[in-house]
Amino acid sequence: MELEDLVRLRRARDLMDREYAEPLDVPALARAALMSPGHFSRSFRAAYGETPYGYLMTRRIERAKALLRRGDLSVTEVCFAVGCTSLGSFSSRFTELVGESPSAYRDRPHDAGAAIPACVAKIHTRPVRNGEAKPGSAP
Structure with missing residues (x-):
């Protein structure tokens, strides 16, 4: 995985850590990571071992x-x-x-x-x- 993608994924993970009580969904998190929803979900799971929803x-x-x-x-x-x-x-x-x-x-x-x-x-x-x-x- 590219370092740039990991930085973007971390941005979305940090958003979940800070704003966990807000209505967050995959499209919103993908926008924060500057990725398409599908690419974001696959990349997040590959990087962190769980889905974005599971992490949230x-x-x-x-x-x-x-x-x-x-x-x-x-x-x-x-x-x-x-x-x-x-x-x-x-x-x-x-x-x-x-x-x-x-x-x-x-x-x-x-x-x-x-x-x-x-x-x-x-x-x-x-x-x-x-x-x-x-x-x-x-x-």
């Missing part, structure tokens, strides 16, 4: 976990706060990536991680699909 949903679920740990918002409020428009799809994806429902995650104690700096907690609490290796684990 991982960011959204990661943020949802942080909001649910606070415990002051309902699952529905968290769903919309992170940019999801369907509670059913949000709950299904959350359960797929985290291994438990958003309600179960919200209701269990999270005191053990309270003293861990956010930058470290982010690495170890990053949502991964069931069956994938956890970040930092041996291959």
Whole structure:
């Protein structure tokens, strides 16, 4: 892959990291990367190992976990706060990536991680699909 394409893909990935709660779709992300939607999707998957939608949903679920740990918002409020428009799809994806429902995650104690700096907690609490290796684990 060309270095120029990687720079463009990074621009779109940075946009997803910053604007995860906004209504982002492949055509909008492709425009940010100055690519056609098809080329963008193929290149993104080749570079990052997942689809643009998969990456965006991982960011959204990661943020949802942080909001649910606070415990002051309902699952529905968290769903919309992170940019999801369907509670059913949000709950299904959350359960797929985290291994438990958003309600179960919200209701269990999270005191053990309270003293861990956010930058470290982010690495170890990053949502991964069931069956994938956890970040930092041996291959």
